[in-house]
Amino acid sequence: ADRFVIFGVPIDKVTMKNAVDIVENFLLEDRLHIVATPNAEIVMMAQNDDEYKEILNKTDLNVPDGSGVIFASKIYKEELPERVAGFDLMMELIKIASLKHYKIYLLGAKADVVKGAYLNLKSQYQGIDIVGFHDGYFSEIDEEEIINDINEKKTDLLFVALGAPKQEKWIYKNRNKLNAKVAIGVGGSFDVIAG
Ligand code: UDP
Numbered sequence: 001a002d003r004f005v006i007f008g009v010p011i012d013k014v015t016m017k018n019a020v021d022i023v024e025n026f027l028l029e030d031r032l033h034i035v036a037t038p039n040a041e042i043v044m045m046a047q048n049d050d051e052y053k054e055i056l057n058k059t060d061l062n063v064p065d066g067s068g069v070i071f072a073s074k075i076y077k078e079e080l081p082e083r084v085a086g087f088d089l090m091m092e093l094i095k096i097a098s099l100k101h102y103k104i105y106l107l108g109a110k111a112d113v114v115k116g117a118y119l120n121l122k123s124q125y126q127g128i129d130i131v132g133f134h135d136g137y138f139s140e141i142d143e144e145e146i147i148n149d150i151n152e153k154k155t156d157l158l159f160v161a162l163g164a165p166k167q168e169k170w171i172y173k174n175r176n177k178l179n180a181k182v183a184i185g186v187g188g189s190f191d192v193i194a195g
Contacts, residue, residue: 004078034059035184037086039066052165098125108136108161109190116194151179158183
């Protein structure tokens with residue numbers, strides 16, 4: 001696909017509709033696909049963090065999550081079609097997952113927040129299949145257990161809310177252990193959903 005590269009960070013020239021279609025295709029393939037949502041803040045973080053920059057170059061889809069990167073793409077005459085905010089993408093995917101019964105797992109945020117997000121999503125989306133959730137304040141010792149839980153529950157869509165860059169680094173580090181089909185870092189989205 002066509003990408004705009006800004007300071008070494010590639011961003012796919014996709015609309016929300018394109019991004020949703022791409023993720024739905026990822027769900028048909030039996031391997032982990034990583035989705036990131038670069039905005040200006042993330043592009044700047046990657047400038048002082050080679051590991052982060054490299055990870056952002058190895059994801060399967062990077063959506064343009066911010067007016068700053070859209071503005072920059074216009075200046076470089078490499079126009080990104082529209083803003084695809086991570087939160088909005090998450091909500092679109094949740095809608096589709098509820099209709100098609102894709103299995104969702106929520107990882108991240110404080111324990112009461114992720115539980116609140118789970119309960120709100122359950123009450124707002126009939127047919128939603130949230131197979132599990134876990135807070136984002138775990139030690140390395142707990143990681144294996146969390147990953148086993150994600151895998152045993154046959155997760156399709158894994159939403160990881162640990163903030164950037166932690167969430168992308170965590171997904172990338174565990175990419176060969178995670179059997180989910182799609183993992184996407186969603187920052188503070190659980191806090192918003194929990195209200
Ligand atoms: N968080 C977490 N574990 C951590 C650090 C942060 O689960 O070790 C959560 C935090 O509770 C919040 C989210 O990650 O829900 C970070 O949200 P923030 O808005 O800071 O991230 P951004 O959207 O800016 O990437």
